[in-house]
Every structure is written in C-alpha cells, then in structure tokens.
Amino acid sequence: MSIPQSGGGPVEDPRQLAEYLERGCKPESDWRIGTEHEKFGFLTDTLEPLPYDGPRSVRAVLDGLAAKGWEPLREGEAVIGLKKGKANVSLEPGGQLELSGAPLRHIHETAEELDSHLAEVREVAEPLGVAFLGIGAAPVWTHEQMPVMPKGRYKLMTAYMGRVGTHGTQMMYRTCTVQANLDFGSEADMVKKLRVSLALQPVATALFASSPFFEGKPNGHRSWRSRIWRGLDDARTGMLPYAFEDGMGFERYVDWVLDVPMYFVYRDGKYIDALGQSFRDFMAGRLPALPGEVPTLSDWADHLTTVFPEARVKQFIEMRGADMGDRAHTLALPAFWTGLTYDQGALDAAWDLVKDLDEGTREGLRVAASERALQGEAGGLRLLDLARAAVGIAEEGLRARAARGMPDERAFLRPLWDSVGSGRVQADDLLAAFEGEWGGDIDRAYGTCRL
Template sequence: MARDQIDTQSIDSRDDLVAWLEAGCKAPSKFRIGTEHEKFPFTLDGHNPVPYAGENGIRALLEGMQALNEWEPILEGETIIGLADTIGGGAISLEPGGQFELSGAPLASIHETCAEVNSHLEQVRAVATPFGFGFLGLGMSPKWTLAETPVMPKGRYRIMSNYMPKVGSYGLDMMYRTCTVQVNLDFASEADMVKKLRVGLALQPIATALFANSPFTEGKPNGFLSFRSEIWRDTDNNRAGMLPFAFEEGMGFERYVDYALDVPMYFIKRGERYIDVAGSSFRDLLAHKHSAVPGEGATVSDWANHLSTIFPEVRLKRFLEMRGADGGPWANLCALPALWTGLLYDTTSLDAAWELVKDWSTAQRQALRDDVPRLALKAEIAGRSVLEVARDVVDIARQGLKRRDVRDSQGRDETRFLGPLDDILAAGQTPAEALLALYEGAWNRSVEPVFDQFAY
C-alpha cells in the first residue's frame, strides 16, 4: 500500500480532482516503470512470523536497512514504519501483517527495475540473516492463522481493520496474509489512459493465472491456485473489481473521479493523526461539510490518500497500477513488469492487445475474473482457454519489448525477462500447481519445505 501523501494545498471542486489526475499525462519519452513487491518475513528457526518489536524484529530490520542504504526513515510519531530514498524515489514500507514491501523508483527499463529488485533482495538478506529471519515470496501466507500474524503499528491499518469485517468476508486476510507484485506505468493522454486501463482490466485475470501462487492456507491446500485473487472477490466490493464502467462510452478522468467519489472513505489525516471516518463520503469533505473536520475542505493529500484506499484490478492515480499478480519467486518479480511494459509501452502491441479483448463482454470479463482464482490457465473466455490466450498475450508483449529494443550492457534486450512465463506456458502449469505437486509428493503433505526451497 502506498505511503501517505503530504500536500496541504486545498482542493475546491470536482474539476480540481480531475485536473490532479490529468497532470499525470507525460510524453512517451518520459514514461517510466515502477515495480512494487511484497514478501513475508519468517524466522529461520521454526518458520514463524516476525514481530515488529524486539531486538530481532521488523523495526530492527528497518533500522539495519537504514544504516546500510542511508535512506530517510518514515516515521509515525516516534515509530519507524518505512524508509524513503529521497534521491531515487523508491521506498520500503510495511503492510499490515509485516509484509515487507519495496516500492521501486520510477525507472526507464526492465533492466534497471530488475537490478533494483536484485539489489534490494541482496540487502534485505544481508541485514535479515543475522537477525535469524528470511523472506518468502508467495501470494498468501502458507502457514499462519490470522491470530498468529503480527500487527504493524500504523494508524491507517487500525482503521481499516475495524472497517473491513463490516463490508466483506476476506478483508483481514487481504491485509494481513497476502502479498503481490505490481507494476506502475504511465500514460500520454486521456485517450491513452483509457485504452491502457481497458486492456489492463481485461487482461488482468490472464496475469493472475500466469502468476497464480497462493494454494496454501494454514498449512493445507485451500482449493485455489490464486487464493489471494479469490480474497479480493469478497474484501470490499465498493472499492474493488473489474470496473465495467471503464469500457463504456465517455470513459475518462471525470468518470473515474465520479467513481472514486462514490467509494467510502477510510480516514482523514491531519498532521500525525488519523481520524477514523470509515464509510463516510469524500463529497462531504470537498463541500466543507464533513462532520469529522468541521469547516475544513479537502487537500491534495486527502485526495491522494483516498485514491490509495481504492483497490480495483487496475488502479488509476497519476499512473496506472497493474494489481492482479501474486507474489512469487525472484525471477517473477522481473517478469511481471516485462509483461505489462511489452503490452502497454509499444503502440503496435497495445493495438494488438486491444484487438484481442475488445469483443469480450462485461459478463465474459467478470466470469473470467471469477473463474481464474480456482482454474487459472484452465479457465475459459470466448471459447478459448486462458492458456491459449496467455500464449498470445506473452507473444504480443515479447514483440513489444523487441520493438522497444532497450539493451543492457551485454547487448541483451528486455525479452529475456519473460523467461519464467515461457516456462509456465510450456509446462501448462502455474507456480501454484508446481507447489501442490511438491506438497503431494516430495514434501509429504507439509508446507514447511516451502520456507527453505522458495525463500529469497
């Protein structure tokens, strides 16, 4: 989840909200790639969750990381809750259950974003190993109950934890027991944003299937290949989902603003203080009529923070966030941005991707979204299996990366980062299915070996 914004400039009208989003438009030469990934810390001895406090806890890890990379601490009161690279633009933050997130800097190529991931994971391992813990990349915590999972000391998470059970069955599981990898990508204009948003939404279940990697809950198979994706189907449907309105005529920044204004707020932040306003309307704040802050209007911070509490499959801010993939192995953290960059940052590929999905109906897209958590590559849409569609999608992405022709120091283009997806397609098997085969075979129906064999 995003860091809270700090910008006290007032916002006085719906037009200001629209203008704030529209200010994200940039020339294609300025397009950047921002990769984010989350991972579960666990004790090397016993494979238990890692608490925040204590000499071998998350706080000590953050302090160790700060000493190593000299990033600025992000504080809530006196409590360190993250780190910020004030020069490069990256950040390290904590998810509610201690999931450790790298929010990568906006970078020019997959080569750079993958080097950033590699450097981060090497740093994390160097600091964490002496403390006696490691990190696991899966979409769902494979072993711990909610009660066993620690709670990070962040004000916004207390408010969300109180509200979530009122609006869905799985909100607390989403917060405390899931991990994702996502990529943030730019748009050149309103029309470019709309096209990328539509392609991203339609193909998000294809990415979910390719990266499906959350088959275990509390030590046993949970009946899904991406249980993380299933969790989002019943977390809070007022703020999640496939955004069918995005495919309607007239879609643009204004239409998304109207959608966001109808999503209930979680909190208003004033200074260091989080004010619980869960369920209330941003429209009231905009109109200086919110009872929690009498007479006050909205600020840029309020709007940016509100947008960060909306969780559709593709999220619009001043860029687009591709949100459908489970956390996974090291190589998959580079494959995800490669997939979407190849699809969306080359106009020929973007056109080809739109041709692939443009005739899918709202009902078909939703049925695909509903089926993929359980069936993954075996789900179907418009008479074709997801495996078939995914082969087309990865090929379109590959051609886009070839045309981008961004080379590393060894002369290699970005297509090499699609390798893990080629392996999945060749086998016709998701990462989750590979884990389940190990569980039923070599692991003797235990999830414990996942902590040894799939740790970073």
Template sequence: MPTPSASRAPLTREAMLAYLESGCRPSDQWRVGTEHEKFAFTINDGRPLPYEGERGIRALLEGLTRFGWKPVYEGEALIALTCPEKGSVTLEPGGQVELSGALLETLHETCAEVTDHHRRVKAVASEMGVGFLGMGFNPKWKREDIPWMPKGRYRIMRNHMPRVGSLGLDMMVRTCTVQANLDFMSEADMVKKFRVSLALQPVVTALFANSPFVEGKPSGYLSMRSHIWTDTDPARTGILPFVFEEGMGFERYIDYMLDVPMYFVYREGRYIDAAGQSFRDFLEGRLPALPGEMPTLDDWADHLTTAFPEVRLKRYLEMRGADGGPWNRLCALPALWVGLLYDSNSLDAAWDLVRDWTPEEHALLRDQVPRLALKTPWRGGTLQTLALRILEIAEAGLRARARLNSKGRDETGFLDALWIIAESGRTQAEDLLESWHSRWNGDIDPVFVECAY
C-alpha cells in the same frame, strides 16, 4: 507534485481533474515502477515477525539504514525507509516488507534494483535469523497468529473491514503481491491502456498463480490471494465495468472515486477515522469526522490510494493482479506490461484481442481464474492459449523498444519465466501442490526453504 500551498487549498473538481491529468507525459518520459511484497519469517520456526524485538520488523528496518536508507516515523514507530531516487521500503499490515521501487527507464534497471534490494535485505536478515518468502498468501499461519504493524491507517482499516466483507483482514495480513506502475500520454491513451490492462488482469493472475495453501492445507484455489479480493469490500474492488463503457475518462474515474467510501483524513501527523463516510460530503464541508472542514488536494491524493480495483488510476496506472513470487518473476511482471502497453503496435494488438469481450466474459474470468488459472475455459479452449498470444504480443513490444543492456541484450529475456509457465500450462501453484502431496508428505514447512529468497 502540488506545491505545499496548493495542496492545502480547498479542493475543487477542477483541481481533482488537473491532478489526474498531470500524469500525462510524452512517451520519451515514460517510466516503470515495480513494487513487490514478501513475507518475513524467523528461520528456525517459520513464524511471522513481530514489530518489536531483536528479530522484529523494526530491527530489520533499522538494520537497512546502514545502506543509506532514511527512517520514516509515525509518532515513535519506525514505519518505512526512503532513499532519494531509490524508492522506499514500507510495511504492509501484517509485517509484509515491500519495496516500492524508483521510476526507471528500462527493465534492466528494474532487475538491478530488485537484485540490489534483495542483497541488502538478506545481509541484514541473515544476521537476525530471518528469511523472506515469495508467495501470494501466507501458506501456514492463521490470521490471529500474525502481528499487526503500528500504523494509524491500518488500525482504521482493521476496524472497518469486517463491516464490509469476510476476507478483508486476510487481505491485509496474509497476502503479498507484485505490481507494476506505468505511464500514459493522454486521456485517450490512459483509457485504452486501462481497458487492455483491466481485461487482461485475469490472464496475469493465472500466469502468476502462487498461493494454493491456507493454514498448511490446499485451499482449493491456485491463487488464494486473488480469491480474497472477491470478498474484501465490493465498494472499492473488482473489475470496474464502467471502464469499458462509452464516456470513460478522467471525469468518470473521479465520479467512481467520489462514491468510494472514505477510510481516513490525515491531519497533523495523525489519521482521523472517517471509515464509511462520503468524500462528496467532505467536499461540501459535511464530513462527520471533520464537520465544517473542506478537503485539500492532499486529501484527494490520499483518497485515491483507498480504492483497490484490479487496475488503479492515480497519476499513472497500477497493475494489481499478480501473486508475489520468486525473484525471476518480479522482473517478469513489469516486462509483460511494458511490452504490452509501451509499444503502439503491441497495444493495438492487445486491444484487438479484448475489445469485443462482453461484461459476462470479464466476470467469468474474474470468477474462475483464482481456482483454475490457465485451465480456465475460454472461447472453446482454455486461458492457456490466450496467455501464449499475450506473451507473443508483449515480446514483440519489448523487441521493438530495443532497450539494450551492457551486453547488447534486449528486455525480452525477462519474459522467459512466463513462457515456461504458459507453454506448459502449469503454474507454480500446481508445482507446489504436487510437492505437498508427494515429496513433502502433507507438511507445509518445506515451503519456507524451497520458496525462500
């Protein structure tokens, strides 16, 4: 992290580059961070939680402080919890509760972290009559039914989203994801991992497809969450074709980020609306929101969080393509990416699979996977065949890592849930649709029982 004095110094391109380069670390220091979001709902009627009240998000966060989590405030609003070495609990715009996990060495530690988090969250929630739903898109409630959380950043985004897309507000309040964050050794290693993970993100979207409903009815998509991102904000989303072009590196990503319109500038505890304004103008002291003021390294770090491509570069790579889901798949996502990216032989094998893909093929997968998942046509077959090959490579990578738990088991078992999906060619979304058409008799409410944590 930059020192306080460095973070306040006027920003230069050299400093922006150095910030990204500071993520390079030797392989023995590589870690994995796992983030997951879940919908909180009142058990008696399945409604999303308001911020205030006895059964509100604030009360839930306050209840978690009994386990040593420390409150974080924005003004008088409790908006997050932190705990040294244990990550943080944060709020998404519609009250989705997120665990941003610690940086851990093994997937066994990740599994223990998620298990511990759920145990503690459920202990508090059960006293409140609150449950949690693991899906990629809110299956029942309309956008206007969902309370907004009191965060300044979200107010700015809420006002800006309708200017640039039709589904951005749905992204904010009605989606949930699980995400894995991974390290790189060098710029070249970053580029290779970026290309592999960006190419394979649609395969992951297919394996994790778990959002087939909108407002109680089938949406026509197996991953409605993934579809939402296609009409959120084209200036900051998508598959980033330049990543696959010659010359990709930290400098090229900086150029991309300088062209991503801003959302805000954070000063003295408040968010200043700069939505749609140019970071390039900010570098020249010509930002309309703060005329004459120059950006700092903190401003650059904040700006990096406002782009939402399928894979995002900060001082690590963020894998962003999966729907939220049940507990066993929360551990499966980091297992898949660690297996693919943290073993050199597996990374080479994955790169060999994707290196000849054309821009048209990348676009085809991004377009069709939200609707068809593993049944998406692919090179004379379907994506199911590719998913099986990807799992073979990931399993080999995890086996080569040989990170054993106390019972002598390696990390390959965390892929079991994905093997079931890939071998059957049937996603959880398709299972849910079958239930809706048969056992549930067209009623969505059973999902709040059968898919609850």
C-alpha cells in the same frame, strides 16, 4: 500500502481532481517503469511471522536497512518505512516488507534494483535468523498469529473490513503481491491502457498464481489471494465495468472514486476516523470527522490509495492482479505489462485481443484464473490461449522497444513462455511438491519460496 501524502491546496470542484490525474500525462520519452513487491518475513528456526518489535523483528530489519543509508519514516515514535531517492520501503499490515521501486527506464534497471534490495535485506536479516518468503498468501499462519504494524490507517481499516466483506483482513495481513506502475501519454492513452489492463488482469492472475495454500493446507485455488479480493469490499474492488463504456476518462474515474466510502483523513501525523463517510461531503465542508473543513489535494491522493480495483489509476496506472513469487516472476511482471503497453502496435494488438469480451466474460475469467490458473476458462475462452497470445504480444512490444534503442528485455518473459508452454504456473509446481517430494509437509514451502 501507501505512505501518507502531503501538500496541495484546497479542493472544492471535482474538475480539480480530474486535473490532478491528468497531470500524470507524459511524453513517451519520459515514460518509466515502477515495480512494487511485498514479501513475508519469518523466523528461520520457528517459521513464525516477524513481530514488529524486539531483537528479531520487523523493526530490527528496518533499523539495519537504515544503517545502510535508508532514511527512516516515522509515525509517532514508530519507524514505519524507509526512503532512499525515489524508492521507499513500507510495511503492509501484517509486517510484509514492501519495496516501492524508483521509476526506471527498462527492466534491466529493475533487475539491478531488485537484486540490490534483496541482497541488502539478506545481509541484515540472516544474522538475525530472519528470512523472507516470495509467495502470494501465507501458507500456514492464522489471523491470530499475525502481528499488527503500528500504523493508524491499518487500525481503522481492520475494523472496517469486518463490516463490509468476508476476506478483508486476510488481504491485509496474509497476502503479498507484485505490481507494475506504468505511465500514460494522454487521456485517450490512459483509457486504452486501463481497458487492456483490466481485461488482461485475469491473465496476469493466472500466469503469476502462487497461493495454493492457506492455514496449513491446500485451499482449492491456484491464487487464493485473488479469491480474497472477490470477498473484500465491492464498493472499492473489481473489474470496473464502467471503464469500457463510452465517455470513460479522468472525470468518469473521479466520479467513481468520489462514491467510494472514505477510510480516514490524515492530519498532523494522525489518522482521523472517516470510515464510511463521503468525499463529496468533505468537498462541501460537511464531513462529520472534520466539520467545516474542505480537503486538500493530498487528501485526494490519500483517498486514491484506498480504492482497490484490479487496475488502479493515479498519475500512472497500477497493475494489481498478480501474486508475489520468485525473483524471475517478480521481474517478468513489469516486463509483461511494459511489452503490452509501451509500444503502440502492441497496445493496439492487445486491445484487439480483448475488445469484444463482455462484462460477464471478463468477470468469469477473473474467477477462473483464481481457481484453475491457466487451466481456467469462461465464455468459451481458455485462459491458456489468451495468455499465450498476450505473452506473444508482450514479446513483440519489447522487441519494438529494443528496435528503438532500449536494451532487449525479452529474456525477462522466459518464465511466462515456460508456463504457456506447459500450462503450469508456480502454484501448480508448489502443489505437486506438496503431494510429492514434501510428503505433505507444508513447512517445506518456507525453503522452496525463500527469496
């Protein structure tokens, strides 16, 4: 989840909102790769989730990282994140620790950033008897066991989730993702990248599926996390069918976001309840929560963080369909999307791969990916075949980047080549271990998936 935004003047015309997004356009030489990942903290002796406060806690880990040069970010008296340079560490609702990495030139820099972060976290956590878990959904914990982080937006969201869907609080408190944030050069480039990203998001869900357990037993899905997103809030999630229609651009995306009900407005360090209210009314000075006020661009930036499609536009595009997993997969995710979208030939080939898919097939693949990963199919298409083709295009895209002077990043795709070769993903291996060497002891996941 994002930290509050700040700055920006008043907004009274929707064109200002589209212009805000358009300011993300960059020349190719300035394109960067941002990687975000979330991980569950747990007590190594009891396997319980970390509380926020206490000698062995989320707060203790944050304080330990602050002592290593990270700047604390506070909400009231509570430390709710850290910042260092262009990277930050934030807290998900159930205490999941998220690294939002700096914008970097290539995946080798991403690997250095990830390894440095995990080493720092281990150095702080191990003396406390704390460790972290790389998996898409908490394998054992119930909702009642989960701590609640002291962030005002989470209190508001928790109450609202129960009214608009069936799985919202599961997403908030008991799932983890890895995502890549990538740039675009123009409105047309944004549209093409968004369409490719949405259409291939089921492939990412399948390749990175790692959440076959929930509340102590197999859940019947390879990616329970993906299943959760289908039962969360239809107004702000999904595959954005309109993005494939004529006329798609920044203004069309703004038009959709304006109709997504609000969660909050952030003022003077506090979250003001605006649940279900309209950003359009806000722009007209008719928001019941703040009568007579109009929003600023920072309010718009905050509102953009409360829409959750499978690929999300800010001043960059976020790829959101993957479960968190082990180190190799955490690096494979940005390599996959970089290869597909940061070379024009690869992007064109990726679009050719998916341009004829209709809305029903795209959604069917999304469902199939959550249920059966690479063994899923929809509309006569096998996810395994689509994944093999997509990984091949990504490899060629990375090869082209290397030819233009970037360090060769293709080795980071190795886990994905292994999966398309075997048809198996992390979830399949976890289920096989559960039924085999673990002897049905799901607690073994805490050792197997430890970061």
